[in-house]
Amino acid sequence: MVLLEIKALHKFFGGLTATDNVSFxxxxxxxxxLIGPNGAxxxxxxxxxxxxxxxxxGTIRFKDDVISGLKPYQICRLGIARTxxxxxxxxxxxxxxxxxxxxxFGGLRKTGRADAKNQSLSLLEFVDxxxxxxxxxxxxxxxxQKRLEIARALATGPQLLLLDEVMAGLxxxxxxxxxxxxxxxxxxxxxxxxxxxxxxxIMGISDRIIALHFGKKITEGLPQEVAAHKTVLEVYLGLxxxxxx
Amino acid sequence: MTAxxxxxxxxxxxxxxxMPAAFLLMAFFPLFLPHYTIISxxxxxxxxxxxxxxxLFSGPTHYISxxxxxxxxxxxxxxxxxxxxxxxxxxxLAGGMISFAMALLVGLSSLRLRGMYFTVFTFGLSELIHxxxxxxxxxxxxxxxxxxxxxxxxxxxxxxxxxxxVNLLTARLIRQxxxxxxxxxxxESEAAADHIGINVNRVKIVIFALSTFFMxxxxxxxxxxxxxxxxxxxxxxxxxxxxxxxxxxxxxSTIYGQLLGAALLxxxxxxxxxxxxxxxxxxxxxxxxxxVVFLPQGLAGLITVLKRRMERRSPA
Numbered sequence: 085m086v087l088l089e090i091k092a093l094h095k096f097f098g099g100l101t102a103t104d105n106v107s108f109x110x111x112x113x114x115x116x117x118l119i120g121p122n123g124a125x126x127x128x129x130x131x132x133x134x135x136x137x138x139x140x141x142g143t144i145r146f147k148d149d150v151i152s153g154l155k156p157y158q159i160c161r162l163g164i165a166r167t168x169x170x171x172x173x174x175x176x177x178x179x180x181x182x183x184x185x186x187x188x189f190g191g192l193r194k195t196g197r198a199d200a201k202n203q204s205l206s207l208l209e210f211v212d213x214x215x216x217x218x219x220x221x222x223x224x225x226x227x228x229q230k231r232l233e234i235a236r237a238l239a240t241g242p243q244l245l246l247l248d249e250v251m252a253g254l255x256x257x258x259x260x261x262x263x264x265x266x267x268x269x270x271x272x273x274x275x276x277x278x279x280x281x282x283x284x285x286i287m288g289i290s291d292r293i294i295a296l297h298f299g300k301k302i303t304e305g306l307p308q309e310v311a312a313h314k315t316v317l318e319v320y321l322g323l324x325x326x327x328x329x
Numbered sequence: 330m331t332a333x334x335x336x337x338x339x340x341x342x343x344x345x346x347x348m349p350a351a352f353l354l355m356a357f358f359p360l361f362l363p364h365y366t367i368i369s370x371x372x373x374x375x376x377x378x379x380x381x382x383x384x385l386f387s388g389p390t391h392y393i394s395x396x397x398x399x400x401x402x403x404x405x406x407x408x409x410x411x412x413x414x415x416x417x418x419x420x421x422l423a424g425g426m427i428s429f430a431m432a433l434l435v436g437l438s439s440l441r442l443r444g445m446y447f448t449v450f451t452f453g454l455s456e457l458i459h460x461x462x463x464x465x466x467x468x469x470x471x472x473x474x475x476x477x478x479x480x481x482x483x484x485x486x487x488x489x490x491x492x493x494x495v496n497l498l499t500a501r502l503i504r505q506x507x508x509x510x511x512x513x514x515x516x517e518s519e520a521a522a523d524h525i526g527i528n529v530n531r532v533k534i535v536i537f538a539l540s541t542f543f544m545x546x547x548x549x550x551x552x553x554x555x556x557x558x559x560x561x562x563x564x565x566x567x568x569x570x571x572x573x574x575x576x577x578x579x580x581x582s583t584i585y586g587q588l589l590g591a592a593l594l595x596x597x598x599x600x601x602x603x604x605x606x607x608x609x610x611x612x613x614x615x616x617x618x619x620x621v622v623f624l625p626q627g628l629a630g631l632i633t634v635l636k637r638r639m640e641r642r643s644p645a
Contacts, residue, residue, distance in 0.1 A: 166524055172518050174514050174517035174518060174521065176517060181510070185511065189525055197507075
């Protein structure tokens with residue numbers, strides 16, 4: 085079943101076309117990777133899906149609902165959660181409070197306070213942050229902050245999880261742990277759409293990969309197909325990184 | 330875990346029954362305290378409501394509103410206009426409701442503004458209301474200022490006592506509710522709050538409007554002590570600045586800190602004014618600067634620090 089369907093999506097920032105006629109679908113249960121050089125429009129695409137930005141043209145459909153034009157909190161309640169490229173936690177609140185708030189207001193917000201509490205604690209266990217419940221979120225290491233952000237997103241009870249560079253800035257061991265965590269999340273029947281620059285990681289876990297360049301989708305397919313794609317090699321895996329500018 | 334969780338939701342340093350007990354005790358004050366003391370208490374109550382209401386919204390969100398004077402003044406004018414025609418209880422309710430309705434409008438038009446833009450907007454709005462009323466009185470109604478029906482100071486005392494009690498109770502319930510919790514999240518990161526399912530604008534606007542209800546009700550009550558009001562009295566910007574100072578002075582992050590700040594600063598101003606009429610503002614300023622520089626968490630922060638030291642010294 086197609087969970088998320090994007091059709092002819094456009095977003096303009098002044099004269100810049102940040103998202104240029106992008107269409108694709110994500111099926112339930114998949115892990116889909118989104119790659120592209122810096123400035124390719126990956127985070128813009130996430131912002132359009134999560135409602136942080138409104139598209140100028142095109143539609144986004146989640147299950148039976150057209151969600152383009154809805155507010156982030158409405159989209160979250162329908163079942164799409166996200167993390168942020170730059171960690172965006174409630175820094176002065178505790179680890180527990182960060183997750184607990186999401187459990188009370190996300191898609192599962194009809195649950196009682198006690199259920200929300202239990203659910204938050206078990207999610208903290210799930211992402212391996214046991215024993216840190218009462219630490220201020222801002223005092224965690226970067227790797228743990230990213231895990232906390234994932235736990236907070238999961239606490240809203242999503243069917244689709246958008247992960248924006250959860251492996252950036254992590255050391256190799258932490259990257260391996262993050263890969264394991266992503267697999268564990270998929271095993272919970274949560275569909276994952278992730279932006280990642282760590283090639284080894286994203287090529288290894290994605291069922292499918294979509295490549296963006298200057299706002300356009302340049303290709304889509306199995307990891308090995310995308311990795312062999314001529315334009316991808318040129319603009320992204322190529323020798324120089326001029327495309328970054 | 331449970332103990333630490335309980336600590337997270339802890340309202341303050343005092344036991345639960347202390348607040349109702351204190352209010353019960355205060356209900357007997359007019360029986361044995363002199364007139365002057367009751368009038369002073371009325372003044373303290375007025376600033377407690379303004380401070381606690383202001384901090385209810387501005388504390389967790391860090392949206393510094395300078396519109397308290399507008400909502401307080403709306404209450405005052407409600408009493409001046411309706412006081413002769415409507416029973417007093419309804420006048421107070423009307424003062425609160427009109428402030429509430431006004432705050433909803435303000436909220437809808439301004440809460441998309443952040444940081445200092447919000448602050449400047451609220452200050453400008455307060456002045457706009459002040460001068461609109463003044464313009465109206467000069468050009469349309471023809472007389473500046475109005476007489477307000479006068480009530481016995483004890484009636485005012487009991488009315489304020491009830492308003493303060495309901496105000497504190499509401500503030501506490503909101504802080505402990507998931508909406509108060511959401512408000513803290515909004516203060517930390519509005520984008521993150523939005524993305525975990527919080528209807529950010531609704532939470533902000535409703536709590537903001539609710540907090541102004543108490544300001545309006547209090548304005549309507551204290552106006553009956555003033556006999557005569559005009560726009561410069563009713564919309565005096567000091568009523569916007571004082572709650573901010575008092576909350577910072579006492580400790581903005583807890584209700585008892587706000588209470589402490591409002592009560593002590595009112596008493597202090599009173600004392601300085603009578604004892605040092607010439608140096609009043611100078612001394613007042615020095616004390617405020619001292620507190621802001623050396624006690625960033627306010628007096629409540631100082632108490633917490635002292636309490637921790639005592640606990641460390643005495644082996645438990």
